[in-house]
Amino acid sequence: MSKTINLLDIRNGQIKDLAGLDLSGMDLSGADLTGADLSGATLRTNLRGADLTGANLNNADCRNADLRGVILADIQAQNISLAGAFLAGSVLSHLDFTGVDFRGCDLRGATLIGTILLQADLSNTNLSGADLSQADLEEAVLNGAILRGTNFTNANLLCAQVEQAIMEGTILTNTCLDGTPLDN
Incomplete structure (x- = not known):
């Protein structure tokens, strides 16, 4: 109640x-x-x-x-x-968002350096220009996400789902992509 x-x-x-x-x-x-x-x-x-x-x-x-x-x-x-929340430009670095529902969020330009996003649902989320360097996105769902210019440097995308995502200019330097098919 x-x-x-x-x-x-x-x-x-x-x-x-x-x-x-x-x-x-x-x-x-x-x-x-x-x-x-x-x-x-x-x-x-x-x-x-x-x-x-x-x-x-x-x-x-x-x-x-x-x-x-x-x-x-x-x-x-x-x-x-946090489904559908407006977090554009927010600083969410070094936080633990394990299993959090971010579906449809606006995270454009957000800073998520070192953030734990294990099994988080980021489906249809706009992450354009976001910084996810050193973030842990193991088994995260990024289906339909907008990843234009998103920085995944040194991030862990082990076994993540990234189907039908828009990945123009996405930075994947030293990113762990084992078990993550990039279907665009």
Whole structure:
């Protein structure tokens, strides 16, 4: 059972315990949510420019959320759903997104250096110009992804699915592609 908050404006404010709340449609842009407990929360909202450093986002529903410019350093993100989220230009380096649903996300120009994306679903995701150098994408699904100019230098794409992806200018220097047929 989720709790709902209506008509609360915390832009540029600071709140720590939002676990299990339904914050759909709210404007949380610029909010200071450092260390906040957002576990199990429904965050289908505007979080543009918010600071989520150290936040607990385990089991959070962030589908279709606007997360552009959000600070996501040192977050907990097990079982988070990011399908359809707007993460263009975001910095998601050195985070663990094992098994996360990124289907249809906008990750253009995002920085995912050293990010763990084991078995993550990145189907139909726009990763144009994204930096996934040193990322671990073992068994990830990239079917239908847009990978124009995407940097996979020193990345692990072992047994990844990359069917019908657009790979113009994709950088694959020293990339592990064992068991990954590149069907374009």
